[in-house]
Amino acid sequence: MELFFKYLEYEKRYSPHTLTSYHTDLGQFAQYLQDTYQITDPAEADHTIIRSWILTLVHKNLEARSVNRKIACLRSYYKFLLGQQRISANPMLRIKAPKVSKKLPAFVPEEPFNHFLDSFTFEDTFEGQRDRLILEFLYGTGMRLAELIGIGHEDVDLHAKTVRVLGKGNKVRIIPLNDTLVAAIRQYLEHKKSLFGNNNSERLLVTNKERPLYPKFVYRVAKKYISLVTTSEHNSPHVLRHSFATHLLNNGADLNAIKDLLGHASLAATQVYTHNSIEKLKSIFEKAHPKA
Template sequence: MDLFFKYLQYEKRYSPHTLTSYHTDLGQFSDYLLQIYEITDPAEADHTIIRSWILSLVQQNIQPRSINRKIACLRSYYKFLLSQERIKANPMLRIKAPKVTKKLPGFVPEEPFNNLLDGFEFEDSFEGQRDRVILEFLYGTGMRLAELIGISEQDIDRYQKTVRVLGKGNKERIIPINDSLWQSINTYLAHKKREFGDNNSEKLLVTTKARPLYPKFIYRVVKKYISLITTSEHNSPHVLRHSFATHLLNKGADLNAIKDLLGHASLAATQVYTHNSIEKLKSIFEKAHPKA
């Protein structure tokens, strides 16, 4: 297992979030093998045993999306074992993933959120301006949580007003910085310098102890401010990424351009946002057309 996770981290360049999830998934599977079948090595499990584990997850009312992630983990693991000649046949070839009902990505309303950014009085302090720049970054660039945490000050091009982002699969992309975000970055950096001088982390976003931010911290910040404008459960950092894409699409942005900004590998992943746009068009049509 240790070799497998090193392979995912250093060769496949999986994100820290995915690595943590896969650690959990493979650990749960190993516990199941030991408790139910007294098997200590997952390499000894065949497709019937794996299928029984999946069935037990279904019986526990685990969401299909979560089960599919666990199946994806096992697919990667047994494919790795096969490449290392630890097993002679891949048991996952006979495993089918449960169907997942596609949900439209949640997003925050455009006007209330922009009113929050423009009208809310964030504290004129390191913490207050850090909160603001977190919101501005997620909404203004559409970047992922892990990408935001990984940004260093050197990734910001002051002349081109762009930010360099290292995305999934170690793929690099350049995202333009809007004027509002640019102003927030400069204000935050001034506070950061006054707070820590030159003795701080190279990462852009840090705690009050000059350590890099972590996912739960950003989750708390985003939830705190989104809850001021909506009671929706859609209040995670990823919702601001969805909002970025949906609002661009509603304003007539090209789908391929949105794909490149989001760092999607294929257009299929971006097309899900067109459904939100279509729902808005339906609403306008029903209100405005005399025959609606």
């Protein structure tokens, strides 16, 4: 299993988030094999045993998306074992993934959220300006949580108004910064220098103890402020990424440009946002057209 994880990290270049998820998934599967079948080596499991684990997950009312991720983990693992000649046949070839109902990406309403960012008074402290910068970065660039945490001082070019981020598959992309975001960065840097001296930290965004931010920290900040704008349960950092794309599309941005800004590998991943725009058009049509 350790060889498998090294393969994913160094050869397949999987993101840290995916690696953590796969560690959890494969660990749970190995524990199930041991507890239920007294099997200590997952290579010994056949398709019926694997299917029994999947059924157990379904009976626990686990979401189809989560089940499919665990199946994807096992597909990668047994494909790896086959390549290493640890098994003679791939048991995952006989496993079917459950269907996932398509959900439209959740997003915050455009006018209320923009009004909030423009009018809310963040404390003129390191903490207050850092929180503001986290929100401005997520909504102003559409970057992923892991990309935000990974930004270094050298990645930000305030003169050119750009930020360089390392996305999935170690792909680097350059994202433009709006004037509000540039001003927020400058203000944050002043507070950071005042508190810690000459920015010794490699990362741009840090905690009160000058340590790199971590996912739960950013989740707490996003939830705290998004909850002031909407009563929706969807208040994670990723919702601001969805909002970035949806609001761009609603205001006439080209789909290919949004794809590049988000760092999507294919246009298919970006097209999901067109559904939100179509729903908005339907709403306008139903309110305005005499025959609607």
